[in-house]
Amino acid sequence: xxxxxxxxxxxxxxxxxxxxxxxxxxxxxxxxxxxxxxxxxxxxxxxxxxxxxxxxxxxxxxxxxxxxxxxxxxxxxxxxxxxxxxxxxxxxxxxxxxxxxxxxxxxxxxxxxxxxxxxxxxxxxxxxxxxxxxxxxxxxxxxxxxxxxxxxxxxxxxxxxxxxxxxxxxxxxxxxxxxxxxxxx
Numbered sequence: 466x467x468x469x470x471x472x473x474x475x476x477x478x479x480x481x482x483x484x485x486x487x488x489x490x491x492x493x494x495x496x497x498x499x500x501x502x503x504x505x506x507x508x509x510x511x512x513x514x515x516x517x518x519x520x521x522x523x524x525x526x527x528x529x530x531x532x533x534x535x536x537x538x539x540x541x542x543x544x545x546x547x548x549x550x551x552x553x554x555x556x557x558x559x560x561x562x563x564x565x566x567x568x569x570x571x572x573x574x575x576x577x578x579x580x581x582x583x584x585x586x587x588x589x590x591x592x593x594x595x596x597x598x599x600x601x602x603x604x605x606x607x608x609x610x611x612x613x614x615x616x617x618x619x620x621x622x623x624x625x626x627x628x629x630x631x632x633x634x635x636x637x638x639x640x641x642x643x644x645x646x647x648x649x650x
Contacts, residue, residue, distance in 0.1 A: 469538060473564055567616065
């Protein structure tokens with residue numbers, strides 16, 4: 466079994482209702498498949514990223530276990546997103562459901578060089594480029610309060626396999642104003 470950490474987010478309604486209802490329904494869908502949901506964070510209201518791109522998000526994180534490979538697990542998450550009306554039109558655009566693989570245990574995939582290339586990509590390039598392969602851990606999870614705050618609820622001591630920092634340490638390193646923008650729903 467693989468241990469996955471995933472991020473959940475939505476800022477548009479789906480067939481299930483408001484974003485928080487969509488996240489709850491997506492978690493139920495995960496539980497109904499070859500996935501065991503071990504832990505779920507609180508739901509948080511977070512500003513849209515990037516700023517001004519739409520309504521505020523509802524974000525959460527989950528620790529799940531599955532026998533699926535990381536790539537097959539990502540495909541599974543994409544199928545759930547599609548069920549809830551997710552359309553991949555614009556990078557970082559508004560969405561009815563976003564499910565991202567943050568990490569799979571201590572794996573670094575596809576390799577350290579590729580990971581570092583994506584981790585150090587400039588913000589301008591991040592807006593334009595998307596990797597054609599799954600990058601683990603997520604190359605920018607350490608920069609995003611909307612990911613780290615929920616992840617801290619369920620895995621405060623998980624250590625990033627490249628940065629050698631725990632989730633709590635990464636969260637503590639964020640600017641105070643980024644943390645102040647996030648509130649429990």
